[in-house]
Amino acid sequence: MAMPEEQLVRLIADPETRAILSCLDDASAPLTVDELTHRLVERDTTVVDATTYDRELDRTALSLHHSQLPQLKEAGLVEYDADENLVSTRDDAIDPEWLTFDLIDEFLSRFAGRRSTDTDAIGVIEGAGAVYDYSRELADRAEDELFLIYRSDDLLDEGCLPHATQAMDRGVEFCVGSQNADVRQFFREHVPETTIWEPQLDWMNEPSRYPRISRLIVADRDKVMLSLRDKPVATGSKAETAMIGEGETNPLVVLVRELLGPRLDHLDYQSDHFSGELPFEL
The missing domain is CATH 3.30.870.10 (Endonuclease Chain A)
Structure with a gap:
C-alpha cells in the first residue's frame, strides 16, 4: 500500500531522514546498518564523549531498524534488505537536499x-x-x-x-x-x-x-x-x-x-x- 502523501512529505522534511539519505548518497557501495549507524552518529556534533557515543549508537541503530529504514523503503527512497542487513539509495536517487x-x-x-x-x-x-x-x-x-x-x-x-x-x-x-x-x-x-x-x-x-x-x-x-x-x-x-x-x-x-x-x-x-x-x- 502506498504511503499517504502527507506522511511522505513529513518523512522527507525530517532532518534525520535527510541525514540518512545524505550518508547513503555519499557511500560508494551499500552500507550495513551498523556502518550507517556509525556514520550518522559521527556526524552529530553534540556527541562529545564515549558514554554519549555508545548510547547514541544504540538509539540510532534501534530507530533505523524498527522505524526509519522500513519507512524509507516503503516510500521508495532506499533499497533495504533486513535479512542481509544492507541498505543503499535507489539507482534513480538524486541529491537528497532537493529530493x-x-x-x-x-x-x-x-x-x-x-x-x-x-x-x-x-x-x-x-x-x-x-x-x-x-x-x-x-x-x-x-x-x-x-x-x-x-x-x-x-x-x-x-x-x-x-x-x-x-x-x-x-x-x-x-x-x-x-x-x-x-x-x-x-x-x-x-x-x-x-x-x-x-x-x-x-x-x-x-x-x-x-x-x-x-x-x-x-x-x-x-x-x-x-x-x-x-x-x-x-x-x-x-x-x-x-x-x-x-x-x-x-x-x-x-x-x-x-x-x-x-x-x-x-x-x-x-x-x-x-x-x-x-x-x-x-
Missing part, C-alpha cells in the same frame, strides 16, 4: 484537489487565476516577511504590485529571487526598495523539464505556496497547480523552511544593493 522537489509532481498526482485550513494539511489549488489570487492573499496577510522566487517573467503581473507595496508600507520585508534577469529588472523598476537576489538552486537549472516549479512564496515563514507549471507557456497552456500549507508544524512549511532557512537569513549579503556597495567584484 523533495523532484517528487512534487508525484505527490500532486496522488492529491485530491482541495483547499484546507487544517494546519497539518497540504492543500492543492488549481488554475492560474486561483494561484494569482492566493499569491495576493499571502501578500496581504504578511506581517514581517514576504519572500518570493520566480522562475520566469511570464508570471509577473503589475496588478500584484500594489499588494507588495502595501505590505512594505506595513513594515514587511520584501525579498524576490530569480535567475531570470527580466524578473529582477521588473522589480528593480517597479519596487526599487525590494531586496533582489539571484538564487543558486539546483532545481531551477533544468528549464526544459515539465512539470516544473514556477514560483515559491513564503510569508512570515509559516505560510507557503509552491506552484508548478505542466507545460511551456508557448503551447498556449496557462495550467498551473499549487501546493499550499500554513502553520509552523505544517509539513510543507517545515520542508521549505528547512531547505531555504539559511538562505533566508543571509539575503542582504546576496542582494544587488549589497554587492553594489562593495569596493571589489563578487
Whole structure:
C-alpha cells in the first residue's frame, strides 16, 4: 500500500531522514546498518564523549531498524534488505537536499484537489487565476516577511504590485529571487526598495523539464505556496497547480523552511544593493 502523501512529505522534511539519505548518497557501495549507524552518529556534533557515543549508537541503530529504514523503503527512497542487513539509495536517487522537489509532481498526482485550513494539511489549488489570487492573499496577510522566487517573467503581473507595496508600507520585508534577469529588472523598476537576489538552486537549472516549479512564496515563514507549471507557456497552456500549507508544524512549511532557512537569513549579503556597495567584484 502506498504511503499517504502527507506522511511522505513529513518523512522527507525530517532532518534525520535527510541525514540518512545524505550518508547513503555519499557511500560508494551499500552500507550495513551498523556502518550507517556509525556514520550518522559521527556526524552529530553534540556527541562529545564515549558514554554519549555508545548510547547514541544504540538509539540510532534501534530507530533505523524498527522505524526509519522500513519507512524509507516503503516510500521508495532506499533499497533495504533486513535479512542481509544492507541498505543503499535507489539507482534513480538524486541529491537528497532537493529530493523533495523532484517528487512534487508525484505527490500532486496522488492529491485530491482541495483547499484546507487544517494546519497539518497540504492543500492543492488549481488554475492560474486561483494561484494569482492566493499569491495576493499571502501578500496581504504578511506581517514581517514576504519572500518570493520566480522562475520566469511570464508570471509577473503589475496588478500584484500594489499588494507588495502595501505590505512594505506595513513594515514587511520584501525579498524576490530569480535567475531570470527580466524578473529582477521588473522589480528593480517597479519596487526599487525590494531586496533582489539571484538564487543558486539546483532545481531551477533544468528549464526544459515539465512539470516544473514556477514560483515559491513564503510569508512570515509559516505560510507557503509552491506552484508548478505542466507545460511551456508557448503551447498556449496557462495550467498551473499549487501546493499550499500554513502553520509552523505544517509539513510543507517545515520542508521549505528547512531547505531555504539559511538562505533566508543571509539575503542582504546576496542582494544587488549589497554587492553594489562593495569596493571589489563578487
